[in-house]
Amino acid sequence: MARTAGSHSDITGPRIRAAAQQLFARQGYAAVSMRQIAAEVGVQAGALYNYTPDKQSLLYDLMVTHMEDLLRALPEPAGRPVARLEAFVRFHIAFHVERPDAVFIAYMELRNLTPENFEIIEGLRRRYEDHLEAILREGAEEGAFKMADTKVTTLAVIAMLTGVTTWFREGGRLAVNELQDVYWDLVRKTVGVSV
């Protein structure tokens, strides 16, 4: 028997990406086999190759999609640096808390990309950092922020914000909007904005 009843390209493709994302996040790219992904979708391993040229592309596609979604969803620059920073912080928290698997993969599986693919993802990641750095630099110039080192502060703020995904679970002690409040308070103080 071949081709299970009712299944189509439009269905199977997304299901493969979803299964890969979940498995890569939980077990790691190298520890997940194509047969495992196929089983999760309810298909034989060979069928995966109608949707991806190889395993590496599956990983790369997930990462590139995530990073492009992230950059596209960035709030438009508007207002003074303080307001823009607050918008950035709230956005970052909401976006990352919403897709823990994709975030996990984007940070943990960089070393499993081929050098060419790594270069591209790294470039997208740098664009995101640059976005925050521009806000901080502008705020520093107009005297709204006080920091010893803008570059280090940029990386420190991103690390602080992204760290939220390692412990936050929906339905816990804090709701997402409370989380945003707490982190905005932390970042505000970190960049030297007084109340």
Next chain:
Amino acid sequence: MARTAGSHSDITGPRIRAAAQQLFARQGYAAVSMRQIAAEVGVQAGALYNYTPDKQSLLYDLMVTHMEDLLRALPEPAGRPVARLEAFVRFHIAFHVERPDAVFIAYMELRNLTPENFEIIEGLRRRYEDHLEAILREGAEEGAFKMADTKVTTLAVIAMLTGVTTWFREGGRLAVNELQDVYWDLVRKTVGVSV
């Protein structure tokens, strides 16, 4: 030919651990084979099993050693919360910058531990967090620190500090002591200590 001239148990054991640490950090636990580790040491794969019962134990030993070193090296509590926090920050930066491979493994390979081993490592990690949380809580009680949420601030500070290992390279723009100064300034403001 068996047994290369001049080699001994006291030599091979540490070299296996060193090779495993370097390879696990660069490529990830699942992507590294026992034959690869053996080749790095200059030995056949079978010889590794004189020093470790299996691959999993090799990973677990590296992680447990790292975490116990970390806890043992923690500065003794002395003085007021502000002084203790500063000591903690400077210690954390110095310790982590010194052993990037071990730090990388400790954060990235948790999911490749068996459940029992994970439980133990997780416990050690929590002890480290509790150490910082105690400092912050004490400082909050005596009014030296001002934070919206002590628990979240603890995790945020650790994430911020540990993030340094993702970009810092010895011999770059900043020396370690400058790095400590910058991060102490960041943390100080984050917990609400005015200058």
Next chain:
DNA sequence: CTTGGTTTTGAACATCCGTTCAGTTAGCCA
């Protein structure tokens, strides 16, 4: 120089890996 014990080799084990492809089936269009 021989003996004894430690350390390592090299081959073998069963099983898994990513990937390919000829053949089979399911659903759509005429």
Next chain:
DNA sequence: TGGCTAACTGAACGGATGTTCAAAACCAAG
């Protein structure tokens, strides 16, 4: 209703995986 093609199966490919173990080689002590 019959034919066409997209979708999928199932088997096969060469090679890699963690682990075991008898045999070999080495070093040190007597």
